[in-house]
Amino acid sequence: MQIELTDKERASKEEFRAFADENVAPYAGEFDRSEQVPDELIRNLGEKGYLGALVPENFGGRGIDPLRWGLLCEEIGRCSASLVSLLTVHSMVIQVITRWGNEEQKAQWLPKLASGESIAAFGLSEPEIGSDAGHCETTARSDGEHYLLSGEKRWISFGQVADLFLIFGSIDGQSTAFLVESDSDGFERSPISGLLGFRAAMLASLHLDDCRIPAANLVGRPGFGFSHVGGTALDHGRFCIAWGALGLIEACISASLDYAETREQFGSPLKDHQLVKAMIADMLVQSRAARLMCYNAASLKERGSPSLIMETSIAKYFSSRAAVQVALDAVQVHGANGCTDDYPVARYLRDAKVFEIIEGSNQIQQIIIARYGHRNAK
Amino acid sequence: MEKVREFLGQFISDTNIDADLNLFESGLVTSLFAMQLLLYVEEEFGIQVTNEDLDVKNFQSLNAVTDFVMNKIAAAA
Numbered sequence: 424m425q426i427e428l429t430d431k432e433r434a435s436k437e438e439f440r441a442f443a444d445e446n447v448a449p450y451a452g453e454f455d456r457s458e459q460v461p462d463e464l465i466r467n468l469g470e471k472g473y474l475g476a477l478v479p480e481n482f483g484g485r486g487i488d489p490l491r492w493g494l495l496c497e498e499i500g501r502c503s504a505s506l507v508s509l510l511t512v513h514s515m516v517i518q519v520i521t522r523w524g525n526e527e528q529k530a531q532w533l534p535k536l537a538s539g540e541s542i543a544a545f546g547l548s549e550p551e552i553g554s555d556a557g558h559c560e561t562t563a564r565s566d567g568e569h570y571l572l573s574g575e576k577r578w579i580s581f582g583q584v585a586d587l588f589l590i591f592g593s594i595d596g597q598s599t600a601f602l603v604e605s606d607s608d609g610f611e612r613s614p615i616s617g618l619l620g621f622r623a624a625m626l627a628s629l630h631l632d633d634c635r636i637p638a639a640n641l642v643g644r645p646g647f648g649f650s651h652v653g654g655t656a657l658d659h660g661r662f663c664i665a666w667g668a669l670g671l672i673e674a675c676i677s678a679s680l681d682y683a684e685t686r687e688q689f690g691s692p693l694k695d696h697q698l699v700k701a702m703i704a705d706m707l708v709q710s711r712a713a714r715l716m717c718y719n720a721a722s723l724k725e726r727g728s729p730s731l732i733m734e735t736s737i738a739k740y741f742s743s744r745a746a747v748q749v750a751l752d753a754v755q756v757h758g759a760n761g762c763t764d765d766y767p768v769a770r771y772l773r774d775a776k777v778f779e780i781i782e783g784s785n786q787i788q789q790i791i792i793a794r795y796g797h798r799n800a801k
Numbered sequence: 802m803e804k805v806r807e808f809l810g811q812f813i814s815d816t817n818i819d820a821d822l823n824l825f826e827s828g829l830v831t832s833l834f835a836m837q838l839l840l841y842v843e844e845e846f847g848i849q850v851t852n853e854d855l856d857v858k859n860f861q862s863l864n865a866v867t868d869f870v871m872n873k874i875a876a877a878a
Binding site for chain 1: 808811812831832833835836837838839840841843844852855856857
C-alpha cells in the first residue's frame with residue numbers, strides 16, 4: 424500500500440500551493456466581501472492549465488490524474504472555497520463531455536473549456552427540486568433540428584459568468600441532459616446574493632423560456648440524463664468537494680496554530696493552554712482521516728473501480744463534516760477575533776457549512792452510506 | 802452471467818431473480834446503481850461503455866447486461 428505522494432505528485436502540490444498562495448489567498452477575503460471572483464483570476468486559472476487540468480491532452484488539456492486533481496482542489500480550497508466551486512462545476516461538465524459526449528461535442532467544447540475561453544456550469548437544482556434531483560421539472564420538446572427547454576434552475580454556481588451549462592430536463596418524462604449556451608434564445612439569468620457561504624461563487628438562477636438549442640446539444644441519450652450523465656458529474660463533484668473541504672480544514676489548522684502561538688492569555692500563549700491543545704489535536708486528527716479518505720477515493724478513481732462511488736460519498740461526507748467541526752474550533756480558538764472580518768476563520772466556518780449541503784447533502788450521503796453498510800453485511 | 806449475478810447480489814437480496822426482470826422498473830436498484838454497474842462491467846470485462854451504448858435494452862436485466870458485455874467483447878476481438 425502506497426499512501427505517500429510520489430515526487431511528481433509532491434511537485435504538483437507545491438506548484439498548486441505556490442499559485443494559490445500568490446494569487447488567491449491574499450484576495451480571498453475581498454472576493455467574499457465583493458461576492459465575485461475577478462475575470463483576471465479566472466483567465467489566470469485557464470492560462471495555467473488548471474481549468475483544463477482534466478481535459479485529455481489531445482483536446483488541449485493537461486490530462487492529469489485524479490490524485491493531482493484532488494491536490495489542486497485542496498490547495499485552492501485552502502484559500503477560497505468559492506474558487507473550488509468553479510473548479511468543481513467546470514470540471515463536472517468536462518468529465519461529462521469527455522465520458523458521454525460524442526466526437527463533435529468533444530471537439531467543439533473541450534479545447535475551449537481547457538483554455539478557459541469557455542466557462543461551464545452545472546444546472547440540476549431547481550426552486551422546488553433539491554435532493555430529489557431525479558425529478559426535475561424542466562422540460563424539453565423537439566422542434567425540428569432544435570430542442571426547446573422550459574423551466575428554472577437555481578443555485579447554479581458561477582451561473583453569473585458561465586457561457587456553457589449542462590442542463591437537466593425531461594423529454595416525455597425521460598431524464599435528459601443538454602448543453603446550453605448562455606447566448607441561446609430564451610435563456611436569461613439573474614444573480615443570487617447574500618448567501619451564508621461561497622459568497623464569491625457567483626450563483627445565479629437560470630430562466631429557460633422555450634430556450635432554443637441545437638438538437639446536437641443533447642448529451643448521452645434520453646432516459647440516461649440523471650442516472651448516467653448526472654451520475655458521472657455528481658460523483659466527480661463529490662470528489663472535488665471532499666478535497667476542497669480538506670483544504671479548508673488545513674487552512675483552519677494553519678490559522679489556529681498561528682493564532683495560538685502569538686495570542687497570550689494568563690501570561691502564556693494559547694498553545695500552552697490544555698483546552699486549546701485539545702482543539703488543535705482534534706483538528707489535526709480530523710485532517711489526517713479526511714486526507715486518507717481523499718487519497719483512497721483518488722486511487723479508486725484512477726482505477727475506475729465501482730467502489731469509487733461509495734468511497735467518494737464517504738470521503739465527501741466525512742471531509743465536509745470535519746470541515747464544519749474544525750472551522751467551529753478554529754473560531755473558538757480565535758475567540759471574539761474569530762467572529763470578525765479581521766481573521767479568515769469566520770469565512771471558513773460559513774463556507775464549511777455549504778460543503779455539507781452541495782453535491783448531495785450530507786443526509787443523502789448518510790442514507791447512501793447506511794444502505795451500503797447493510798448490503799455489505801450480507 | 803454468474804459474475805454479473807454475483808455483482809448484482811451486492812445490491813439485491815434475492816440473487817435468484819428472473820434473468821429477464823427489469824431491474825430499474827422493479828425498484829430493486831437506485832440511480833447510483835446505474836453508474837456502479839457501468840464501472841463494474843468496464844473494470845471486470847475490460848470494455849468501454851460509450852454514449853452509443855446508452856440504451857435501456859443493454860442494462861435493464863441480468864440477461865441484457867450479459868448479452869451487452871458478450872457483444873462488446875466479441876466486437877473488440
